[in-house]
Amino acid sequence: MKHVFIINPTAGKSNQSKELSEQIKIAFDGYDYIIELTKEEYHATELVKQYANTGEDICFYACGGDGTLNEVVNGVYGYPNAKLAIVPIGTGNDFIKYFSDYTIDDFLKLKNYHETIDVPSDLLTCNGRICLNIASVGFDANVVQKVERFKRLPFVNGKVAYLLSVFNCFLSSMKFHHSLVIDGETIPAKDYIFIVAANATYYGGGFNPTPSATIDDGLIDVLTINALSRLRVVSLISKYKAGKHLDYDFVTHKQCKKIQILGDKEIILNMDGEVTPEMNPEITLLSKAITLVLPKK
Numbered sequence: 658m659k660h661v662f663i664i665n666p667t668a669g670k671s672n673q674s675k676e677l678s679e680q681i682k683i684a685f686d687g688y689d690y691i692i693e694l695t696k697e698e699y700h701a702t703e704l705v706k707q708y709a710n711t712g713e714d715i716c717f718y719a720c721g722g723d724g725t726l727n728e729v730v731n732g733v734y735g736y737p738n739a740k741l742a743i744v745p746i747g748t749g750n751d752f753i754k755y756f757s758d759y760t761i762d763d764f765l766k767l768k769n770y771h772e773t774i775d776v777p778s779d780l781l782t783c784n785g786r787i788c789l790n791i792a793s794v795g796f797d798a799n800v801v802q803k804v805e806r807f808k809r810l811p812f813v814n815g816k817v818a819y820l821l822s823v824f825n826c827f828l829s830s831m832k833f834h835h836s837l838v839i840d841g842e843t844i845p846a847k848d849y850i851f852i853v854a855a856n857a858t859y860y861g862g863g864f865n866p867t868p869s870a871t872i873d874d875g876l877i878d879v880l881t882i883n884a885l886s887r888l889r890v891v892s893l894i895s896k897y898k899a900g901k902h903l904d905y906d907f908v909t910h911k912q913c914k915k916i917q918i919l920g921d922k923e924i925i926l927n928m929d930g931e932v933t934p935e936m937n938p939e940i941t942l943l944s945k946a947i948t949l950v951l952p953k954k
């Protein structure tokens with residue numbers, strides 16, 4: 658088995674990639690390993706495909722945050738000779754929070770990967786894009802989209818851009834009017850704040866929309882939140898973060914294999930933090946479509 662480490666040098670804190678490369682050299686001395694540094698957005702997907710196309714059995718280590726992980730997953734998907742491991746050196750690292758009996762250090766201690774456990778995982782797909790963790794439309798997807806715009810302003814770093822974006826989306830219209838088709842059942846159009854289609858449990862820096870989601874159950878967990886007043890939204894943030902929002906009457910939680918979101922205009926779709934405008938997006942589950950490699954502790 659070859660070990661290919663894909664490092665995003667811009668993820669998380671600065672200068673981590675050099676330190677991580679040194680740690681890999683020590684931990685994988687004597688192993689068949691390669692270290693690759695990404696040069697730009699989507700380079701990780703390209704690199705993974707190049708190596709996977711050789712047909713060799715390879716474990717790819719996504720070294721970065723959730724964005725890097727998504728790009729590596731998009732490369733690994735479709736290659737039975739490829740597996741995926743995670744070295745969470747990003748800012749949020751939300752996906753790994755699903756593994757509640759692991760700490761972040763369990764993933765960062767590279768020698769832990771000398772012995773591993775294979776875990777199959779479902780994936781979500783929409784218009785040829787693959788998502789490992791969570792897809793969403795509405796308020797949170799709009800926030801992700803506007804962060805990129807605010808980051809282009811002078812003197813605005815990632816955190817400030819995020820706060821500006823939340824503030825901006827909060828002051829804009831927070832609702833959208835769409836109907837849903839969930840496994841063939843139509844839910845007539847109404848006003849929502851957001852809709853989440855989840856494979857796992859955490860996103861957006863520790864929010865827990867679908868606490869009971871399981872990555873290998875062959876089902877998408879769909880959460881919908883109806884339009885609410887701004888005051889009500891503010892009062893519910895901490896409950897949403899803690900995953901204690903499911904009993905409210907303006908919240909629904911369902912499980913399905915396919916969800917279509919239908920409306921008369923484009924909507925921003927967030928898939929693992931990557932956003933695109935979509936007309937009537939259809940999100941489908943791909944059952945046990947990837948093998949995750951977890952370190953044995």
Ligand SMILES: Nc1ncnc2c1ncn2[C@@H]1O[C@H](COP(=O)(O)OP(=O)(O)OP(=O)(O)O)[C@@H](O)[C@H]1O
Nearest residue numbers: 668669696697698721722723724725747748749750
């Ligand atoms: N060399 C590079 N230069 C600029 N951007 C890059 C480079 N390599 C990857 N990227 C982009 O960096 C973005 C952010 O990476 P990532 O999400 O992994 O880190 P993060 O934002 O620190 O972590 P998290 O998403 O967990 O909060 C990704 O969208 C990726 O496409």
